[in-house]
Amino acid sequence: MNDLAFAGTDGIIILSAFAIIMLLIGYFSGRGEKNLHHTLSGYYLAGRNLGFIALFFTLYATQYSGNTIVGYAPTAYRTGFSWIQSISFMTIIIGIYLLFAPRLYVIAKKRNFVTPTDWIDHRFKSKAVTLLSIFLMLWGLGNYLLEQLVAIGQAVSGMTGGTIPYQIAVIVFVAVMLAYEWMGGMKAVAFTDVMQGIVLMIGIIVFLIGGLYLVGGNFSDVTRYVAELEPAKTAVPPMEVNINWLSMLLLVGLGASIYPHAVQRIYSAQSEKTLKKSFARMAWMPPITTGLVFMVGIIGIMLFPGLDKTGSEQLVGLMANEIAAINPFYYWIMIIFFGGIVAAIISTADSVLLSFSSMLSNDVYGKFINPKASEHKKVMVGKICGIIAIIILLWIAWNPPGTLYEIFVLKFELLVQVFPAFVLGLYWKRLSGKAVFWGMLAGAILAGVLTLTGYKTIYGIHGGVMGLGLNFFICIAGSLLAPAVSKSKGLEEDLTAINLKA
Known part of the structure; x- marks a missing residue:
């Protein structure tokens, strides 16, 4: 993020205020909660008691981090109107959630699931499938957490005019x-998400209004300007771009819907009614959030023409400087907004870290290392493992690899390979554990090889999507040739119950 010339000391004050508020929320969230630190569901799922407001905003903060503004607006600046796809792939995530979330919630509540791979383990009764899915999900979480750490450093350093260095x-x-997070667990994370989500939504709206003011108040003038001076950004995209668009829809729509921290929000809902109500409201958020950010990026083409890739990454900071200069109202709104961006990035990072530590404690330690461990001990192991993971990722974040958007794309290539096992297993009783394992492994290897050898896309199709296609083929063909044999009467009852309910 570009240094904000208007911020400096005022930025430090606002950031300090946000930090204090988050610490207070954590303190009061954990105060008096006896089961919070002694049970997995208490610490990692807020006691499975998140109401509509908390659940909605924690889902919102999970899907839209500060990177939505910092990373997506520059992408819109560089690619033009074809980046309207960002609205559609945020929308499809909600559609995929509704495909499986209510079904999964019924089983998760009945079986007391804590992590996403609890469902995988329950469904397939296979250590190989469980371990592979744990690895792929931890890979996705680690990559996502690294992205947020990079974004935190850039945002704070930019907002304080470099007074606070990136590393500090x-x-x-x-x-x-x-x-x-240590003090309040998921409850603290959800309540801080409420604060951050409200600030982020209001800030995006004011930011767009300020941007429109700078270009004369008419978005059609911006469109006309772009069409005349940079017609390639308004032209019908070539076929490869359209294919890439569809590929991105699949990669992000299927991958983001099974983010472990997103799945755990499904588990945390107070009721199925609360869950469905929250998703119904979330369906309105892509145009309100990603759509407005897209417009900000397009306005930036008129305000700051000719920026190269490196320069465009500073677009949000450049625009904020101009908007803050309009009058004192915009000045303070911009400072609060950028404090909110930092807080929103942190809100995504805390969710990812909480899920990462829960999988290490419950899935790795609890299932394979010390199955007899008490829940309190598992919680403590998760906390400590989370700190160790952060230290390792901080070391990597000192020299961040590539732009935020490039980091964003990489994490889905392997994570999306869990989708067939996770969702198809809810609908198809014949799905075989052996077919799932070999499909997941083959898909991950293909996606990984293509990415590591530089073939992120082939004719616009992402390596992760090609791997997913192979994955689905092996899952379906293998299960048709050798159908699953139910190893659990309880599992049979679960699948029959949700199929009858549907």
């Missing part, structure tokens, strides 16, 4: 995040 920014706000 990361360390300080990671320490704040660890502190309030």
Whole structure:
């Protein structure tokens, strides 16, 4: 993010205020909660008691981090109107959630699932499938957490005009995040998400209004300007771009819907009614959030023409400087908004870290290392493993690899390979554990090889999508040739019950 010339000391004050509020939320969330630190569901799922407001905003903060503004607006600037796809792939995520979330919730509540792979283990009764899915999900979470750490450093350093260096920014706000998450677990994460989500939504709207003011108040003038001076950004995209669009829809829509931290929000809902109500409201968020950010990027083409890739990555900061100069109202709104961006990035990072540590404690430690461990011990192991993971990722974040958008794409290539096992298993009783394992492994290898050898896309199709196609083929063909044999009467009852309900 570009240094914000208007911020400086005022930025430090606002960031400090956000940090103090988050710490207070963490303190009061954990105060008086006896089961919070002694049970897995208490610490990692807020006691399975999140109401509509908390659930909606924690889902919102999970899907839209500060990177939505910092990363997506520059992408719209570079690619033009074809980046309207960002609205559609955020929308399809909600559609995929509704495909499986209510069904999964019924079983998760009955069987007391804590992590996503609890469902995988329950469904297939296979250590190989469970271990592979754990690895792929942890890979996705680790990659996503790295992205957020990079974004925290860039955002804080930019907002304070470089007064707080990148490395110091990361360390300080990671320490704040660890502190309030340690004190309040998922409950603290959800309540901080409420604050951050409100600030983010209001800030995006005001930011767009300020941008429109700078270009004369008429978005059609911006469209006309872009069409005349950079017609390629308004032209009908070539076939490869359209194919890439569809590929991105599949990669992001299927991959993001099974983010472990998103799945755990499904488990945390107070009721199925609350879950469905929250998703119904979330369906309106893509145009309100990603759509407005898309417009910001297009306005930037008129305000700052000719930026190269590196320069365009600074677009949001450049526009904020101009908007803040309009009048004192915009000045303070911009400072609060950028504090909200930092807080929103942290809100995504805390969710990812909480899920990462839950999988290490419950899935790795609890299932394979020490199955007899008490829930309290598992919670403590998860907390400690989370800190170790953060230290490792901080070391990597010192020299961040590529732009935020490039980091964003990489994490889905392997994570999406869990989708057939996770969702197809809810609908198809014949799905075989052996077919799932070999499909998941083959898909991951193909996606990984293509990515590592530089073939992120072939004719616009992502390596992860090609791997997913192979994965689905092996799952379906293998299950048709050798159908699954139910190993659990309880599983048979679960699948029959949700099929009858549907």
